[in-house]
Amino acid sequence: xxxxxxxxxxxxxxxxxxxxxxxxxxxxxxxxxxxxxxxxxxxxxxxxxxxxxxxxxxxxxxxxxxxxxxxxxxxxxxxxxxxxxxxxxxxxxxxxxxxxxxxxxxxxxxxxxxxxxxxxxxxxxxxxxxxxxxxxxxxxxxxxxxxxxxxxxxxxxxxxxxxxxxxxxxxxxxxxxxxxxxxxxxxxxxxxxxxxxxxxxxxxxxxxxxxxxxxxxxxxxxxxxxxxxxxxxxxxxxxxxxxxxxxxxxxxxxxxxxxxxxxxxxxxxxxxxxxxxxxxxxxxxxxxxxxxxxxxxxxxxxxxxxxxxxxxxxxxxxxxxxxxxxxxxxxxxxxxxxxxxxxxxxxxxxxxxxxxxxxxxxxxxxxxxxxxxxxxxxxxxxxxxxxxxxxxxxxxxxxxxxxxxxxxxxxxxxxxxxxxxxxxxxxxxxxxxxxxxxxxxxxxxxxxxxxxx
Amino acid sequence: xxxxxxxxxxxxxxxxxxxxxxxxxxxxxxxxxxxxxxxxxxxxxxxxxxxxxxxxxxxxxxxxxxxxxxxxxxxxxxxxxxxxxxxxxxxxxxxxxxxxxxxxxxxxxxxxxxxxxxxxxxxxxxxxxxxxxxxxxxxxxxxxxxxxxxxxxxxxxxxxxxxxxxxxxxxxxxxxxxxxxxxxxxxxxxxxxxxxxxxxxxxxxxxxxxxxxxxxxxxxxxxxxxxxxxxxxxxxxxxxxxxxxxxxxxxxxxxxxxxxxxxxxxxxxxxxxxxxxxxxxxxxxxxxxxxxxxxxxxxxxxxxxxxxxxxxxxxxxxxxxxxxxxxxxxxxxxxxxxxxxxxxxxxxxxxxxxxxxxxxxxxxxxxxxxxxxxxxxxxxxxxxxxxxxxxxxxxxxxxxxxxxxxxxxxxxxxxxxxxxxxxxxxxxxxxxxxxxxxxxxxxxxxxxxxxxx
Numbered sequence: 001x002x003x004x005x006x007x008x009x010x011x012x013x014x015x016x017x018x019x020x021x022x023x024x025x026x027x028x029x030x031x032x033x034x035x036x037x038x039x040x041x042x043x044x045x046x047x048x049x050x051x052x053x054x055x056x057x058x059x060x061x062x063x064x065x066x067x068x069x070x071x072x073x074x075x076x077x078x079x080x081x082x083x084x085x086x087x088x089x090x091x092x093x094x095x096x097x098x099x100x101x102x103x104x105x106x107x108x109x110x111x112x113x114x115x116x117x118x119x120x121x122x123x124x125x126x127x128x129x130x131x132x133x134x135x136x137x138x139x140x141x142x143x144x145x146x147x148x149x150x151x152x153x154x155x156x157x158x159x160x161x162x163x164x165x166x167x168x169x170x171x172x173x174x175x176x177x178x179x180x181x182x183x184x185x186x187x188x189x190x191x192x193x194x195x196x197x198x199x200x201x202x203x204x205x206x207x208x209x210x211x212x213x214x215x216x217x218x219x220x221x222x223x224x225x226x227x228x229x230x231x232x233x234x235x236x237x238x239x240x241x242x243x244x245x246x247x248x249x250x251x252x253x254x255x256x257x258x259x260x261x262x263x264x265x266x267x268x269x270x271x272x273x274x275x276x277x278x279x280x281x282x283x284x285x286x287x288x289x290x291x292x293x294x295x296x297x298x299x300x301x302x303x304x305x306x307x308x309x310x311x312x313x314x315x316x317x318x319x320x321x322x323x324x325x326x327x328x329x330x331x332x333x334x335x336x337x338x339x340x341x342x343x344x345x346x347x348x349x350x351x352x353x354x355x356x357x358x359x360x361x362x363x364x365x366x367x368x369x370x371x372x373x374x375x376x377x378x379x380x381x382x383x384x385x386x387x388x389x390x391x392x393x394x395x396x397x398x399x400x401x402x403x404x405x406x407x408x409x410x411x412x413x414x415x416x417x418x419x420x421x422x423x424x425x426x427x428x429x430x431x432x433x434x435x436x437x438x439x440x441x442x443x444x445x446x447x448x449x450x451x452x453x
Numbered sequence: 454x455x456x457x458x459x460x461x462x463x464x465x466x467x468x469x470x471x472x473x474x475x476x477x478x479x480x481x482x483x484x485x486x487x488x489x490x491x492x493x494x495x496x497x498x499x500x501x502x503x504x505x506x507x508x509x510x511x512x513x514x515x516x517x518x519x520x521x522x523x524x525x526x527x528x529x530x531x532x533x534x535x536x537x538x539x540x541x542x543x544x545x546x547x548x549x550x551x552x553x554x555x556x557x558x559x560x561x562x563x564x565x566x567x568x569x570x571x572x573x574x575x576x577x578x579x580x581x582x583x584x585x586x587x588x589x590x591x592x593x594x595x596x597x598x599x600x601x602x603x604x605x606x607x608x609x610x611x612x613x614x615x616x617x618x619x620x621x622x623x624x625x626x627x628x629x630x631x632x633x634x635x636x637x638x639x640x641x642x643x644x645x646x647x648x649x650x651x652x653x654x655x656x657x658x659x660x661x662x663x664x665x666x667x668x669x670x671x672x673x674x675x676x677x678x679x680x681x682x683x684x685x686x687x688x689x690x691x692x693x694x695x696x697x698x699x700x701x702x703x704x705x706x707x708x709x710x711x712x713x714x715x716x717x718x719x720x721x722x723x724x725x726x727x728x729x730x731x732x733x734x735x736x737x738x739x740x741x742x743x744x745x746x747x748x749x750x751x752x753x754x755x756x757x758x759x760x761x762x763x764x765x766x767x768x769x770x771x772x773x774x775x776x777x778x779x780x781x782x783x784x785x786x787x788x789x790x791x792x793x794x795x796x797x798x799x800x801x802x803x804x805x806x807x808x809x810x811x812x813x814x815x816x817x818x819x820x821x822x823x824x825x826x827x828x829x830x831x832x833x834x835x836x837x838x839x840x841x842x843x844x845x846x847x848x849x850x851x852x853x854x855x856x857x858x859x860x861x862x863x864x865x866x867x868x869x870x871x872x873x874x875x876x877x878x879x880x881x882x883x884x885x886x887x888x889x890x891x892x893x894x895x896x897x898x899x900x901x902x903x904x905x906x
Contacts, residue, residue: 023635026635028635031633033665034664036575036576060663061659062660064648064660072640080572081576082568084569085537085572092545107565109597115535119487122534123534123538142657142658143658145562180476187524204599205595212486
């Protein structure tokens with residue numbers, strides 16, 4: 001890997017930041033989760049800083065306060081605006097930055113999804129990306145006609161067939177299928193328009209798509225599954241893998257594990273980009289960063305902190321415990337052995353108070369957390385990159401707009417001085433900027449039986 | 454009805470126009486069906502002319518040339534860009550015009566649809582409209598896992614339940630559900646956030662929606678079903694009805710039929726707007742209009758014309774017939790009695806040649822067709838409006854940009870002189886501009902058992 005090449009940087013787009021208490025920060029905007037102008041400013045700023053990608057995480061439910069603490073959660077970190085609608089709107093006010101969003105394969109139709117991302121790719125001139133997830137929550141299932149969520153294995157078997165169908169729908173028009181010869185009256189070349197006639201185990205889709213081939217050939221595909229099945233699917237179909245890592249050695253193992261699966265799919269290591277998330281709290285000095293971090297941590301309401309622990313322990317509620325004493329030694333928890341051991345190792349063995357414990361669990365949600373000077377943050381990112389733990393990073397802003405502004409103002413200049421952050425955009429599509437190969441059209445590369453000759 | 458009030462006007466948004474041969478017109482743009490800048494210009498122009506609504510028709514398939522004549526059809530009149538993506542992007546470059554699109558209840562999830570239109574309503578500041586259709590084609594079914602299309606009665610039973618769920622999802626946040634009190638840490642008021650817990654015959658949806666209540670309360674709902682079932686559903690749930698009418702008396706009957714159903718739903722006649730489509734070919738003189746009309750008619754390729762007749766007659770093909778002689782008297786047609794009688798009444802009884810016949814069938818697709826001077830077109834629209842055949846109209850442009858430019862330049866000034874076309878936008882939302890009532894929140898109006906007290 002050329003360690004002087006700019007490292008791809010994605011920015012997670014959230015209304016107020018990912019920290020549980022972000023919305024309580026004095027600078028955090030209120031009620032802007034549905035306000036386009038707010039997101040326009042973030043997107044324009046991200047483009048001025050040369051991020052490669054804006055990314056929107058998504059889920060398909062809204063909790064409505066059954067638990068007492070939920071009234072203290074805002075809608076954040078998720079948006080109110082449906083991600084593809086917001087990205088379509090943002091495509092008009094940006095020119096270069098990639099636009100990616102999560103859509104679940106479990107609760108959507110492949111024809112609809114292929115069409116929506118092909119449209120976004122056309123609207124944005126080749127900047128669309130799809131983060132494939134299979135969803136996780138029973139609350140999502142219950143909004144889509146099911147009582148409970150599908151089993152992990154079912155979801156991944158469906159997802160594998162789904163993504164295959166979507167890729168072939170994107171291929172179903174060859175580049176020059178549209179003829180448009182006014183004189184002869186020939187509009188299309190039927191030999192370059194392909195039906196899939198797909199009849200699989202889970203999906204039956206005739207095709208062709210009713211959108212011409214996207215400018216990128218296929219929009220960029222992102223995945224974040226870390227299970228063995230998830231890594232296999234990513235190695236077969238993903239262009240980018242997002243991952244949550246806190247430890248460099250574990251990140252190196254993951255990086256190696258996923259890259260090692262590429263060869264069996266006929267792919268080079270460079271054809272898949274690994275981007276751990278990084279939760280960075282940056283100050284002019286380490287002390288200033290620690291102070292910023294503590295300010296947010298102190299805003300976690302004890303009711304929210306208790307509920308976070310209750311959820312992890314599988315208990316209905318913990319509203320009676322004193323947050324300034326150690327967590328009682330429960331015998332009636334309902335959680336997995338590995339999770340209980342994780343919580344105990346973090347200090348639930350009596351060494352931390354309940355408040356200290358939930359403050360440790362609350363902010364970063366399993367992502368690399370860096371609290372310190374810009375030099376410390378930049379050095380760590382470069383080290384992870386040079387040591388084969390990451391190709392690039394997704395910035396996870398704790399609180400908006402502070403976290404992004406600090407990173408842009410303080411960290412990016414250092415990365416640029418080292419030649420590892422962009423000073424300009426090159427290429428015309430997201431794929432080109434990321435150095436990803438243009439996908440070969442599966443209908444052109446083989447003699448397809450469905451082509452009209 | 455106040456006959457001096459501006460009549461609502463919608464514009465059907467198509468890349469090259471709805472006439473089968475529009476794309477062959479010398480001025481028609483080529484390959485712009487996926488080009489945002491093209492649609493931006495149309496939308497900006499429509500806003501300068503004070504249209505109330507841009508409307509995108511949609512279907513979920515692409516024919517790929519199995520029939521010989523299909524290679525002579527372009528993708529038009531349908532777009533390549535997915536309608537909600539395009540409207541989200543257009544929301545950024547417009548300020549006042551309504552933005553409506555077709556989405557089928559048969560091939561979508563109510564949670565997804567409610568969310569998408571709520572998002573568009575937020576993005577546009579209250580200008581979203583949903584045209585509810587149940588789809589018609591086996592080709593659509595085959596892209597969505599079914600072999601054949603659902604029966605009409607099944608589709609409408611599903612649609613009725615679907616629209617009920619969607620409306621309650623839009624209601625699931627009361628206006629002031631979001632509290633956002635940073636000091637106390639209270640983010641939401643759970644008593645103002647409502648689960649539906651809907652378990653119906655076709656859908657099971659828990660709710661609440663993960664988008665706050667749309668600026669219009671509920672986006673405008675449009676329908677076009679003309680069957681008895683379709684009219685009943687519209688009278689119960691629609692704000693606008695689009696309709697295809699060629700004859701004033703028939704239009705008056707339809708108008709009366711649908712308005713008469715409103716009282717049983719506790720609605721006033723003004724709460725539902727009836728808008729027939731109008732295919733207008735306008736000239737400075739009648740002769741100039743006739744010439745424009747003939748220019749397009751002559752561009753219908755005989756292969757396309759024959760195929761149009763073949764489809765109507767349910768025959769595989771008619772490629773051997775001479776287009777300059779009358780249609781042979783077939784005995785082996787496979788079509789309905791009413792359709793055969795309609796074709797015979799149009800001249801298939803030997804009085805017209807095949808060419809004359811398909812030219813009569815091709816352009817307007819069952820909509821009011823006006824070919825003549827601006828005065829003739831304006832007089833007819835005013836007459837239909839004054840005589841209770843229409844509240845407003847949807848302009849169906851035969852060829853872009855000519856048809857719209859002619860209508861705007863020649864017909865709108867006459868309508869304005871009569872005080873029946875807008876000279877400015879009033880109100881802030883589409884509903885307000887159309888004089889439609891703001892929907893009462895179904896959860897606020899009753900004591901809901903699902904509210905947390």
